[in-house]
Amino acid sequence: MRRYQFVHLDVFTHLPFTGNQLAVFTDARGLSDEEMQMLAREMNLSETTYILPTDQPTEAERGVRVRIFTIDEELPFAGHPTLGTAWAVREMRGGLNDQIKLCLNVGTIPVHFSTVEDRLFGEMRQRDPEFGRIHDREALARAAGIPLEDFDPELPIQTVSTGLAYGIVPLRSLEAIRRLRFSYVQLHDFLAHADTKFLYFVTRETVDPAARLHARMIFYSGEDPATGSAAGDAAAWMVKYGVAKSDERVLIEQGIEMRRPSRIFVRATRDDDRVVNVRVGGNVVEVMRGEVFL
DSSP states (O other): OEEEEEEEEEEESTTTTSEEEEEEEETTTOOOOOHHHHHHHHTTSSEEEEEOOOOOHHHHHHOEEEEESSSSOOOSHHHHHHHHHHHHHHHHSSSSSSSSEEEEEEEEEEEEEEEEETEEEEEOOOOOOOEEEEEOOHHHHHHHHOOOOGGTSSEEEEESSSEEEEEEEEEEEEHHHHTTOOOOOTTTHHHHHHSSSSSEEEEOOOOTTTEEEEEEEEEEEESSSOOOHHHHHHHHHHHHSSSSSSTOOEEEOOOTTTTEEEEEEEEEETTTTTTEEEEEEOOEEEEEEEEEEE
């Protein structure tokens, strides 16, 4: 019988039982691809990660090897798994490292740790953004069954990727974003001709006055309480269209509708006509540990 230890974390929060849940297998050597997918389904969280220790020179150069799985597939990159897994690696090393580098399928992602308001705060630097297609509001309104008047007329619906592509969809109000009801079956034809598989809905009306955006991300398997990859895309989109200033750290609130409030802090740099240096950060809290027997 093989035994594999895991730690269960809540990410983008400092309060247990809020934020986005993550299972991290701390030493996944010996697990096959099929077993990783099976365990992700067993955990039944939005993502599960697997740390695969290698030799020290390789880790120093490229970072700690990590793989990320949803219940259905492996992802090249995802935000809250990156932050949470880097936090777990730092704890495994005695909590002394200011920076942890992870080697993901998308490449090396550094996560910097510091103390903010007396709490450990981690901030990842994502890949520089790629701006994709600007989507037609009327076409999306028809596909998703969203009233056309619910869209924010001042901002574009655009695909952005800092490692994983999302269509950033600005809505007019909290009321509009709260009554979102659609399925990816409805959106099949729309997304089949788009340059993204996922949509990240945002509005400039917020519950917390300190927040810049209120967000919702509805997956094929349910709603996500915090989506760090999409938040990085939204950070680039905000700076490009003047919702946030260059290098201004702003708060995105997410997960409120599903009673798992999350706080995602983002910033990006405008360099002439380009947006670069996308950073996404937040807190992490451990809630349980366990073992799996195979």
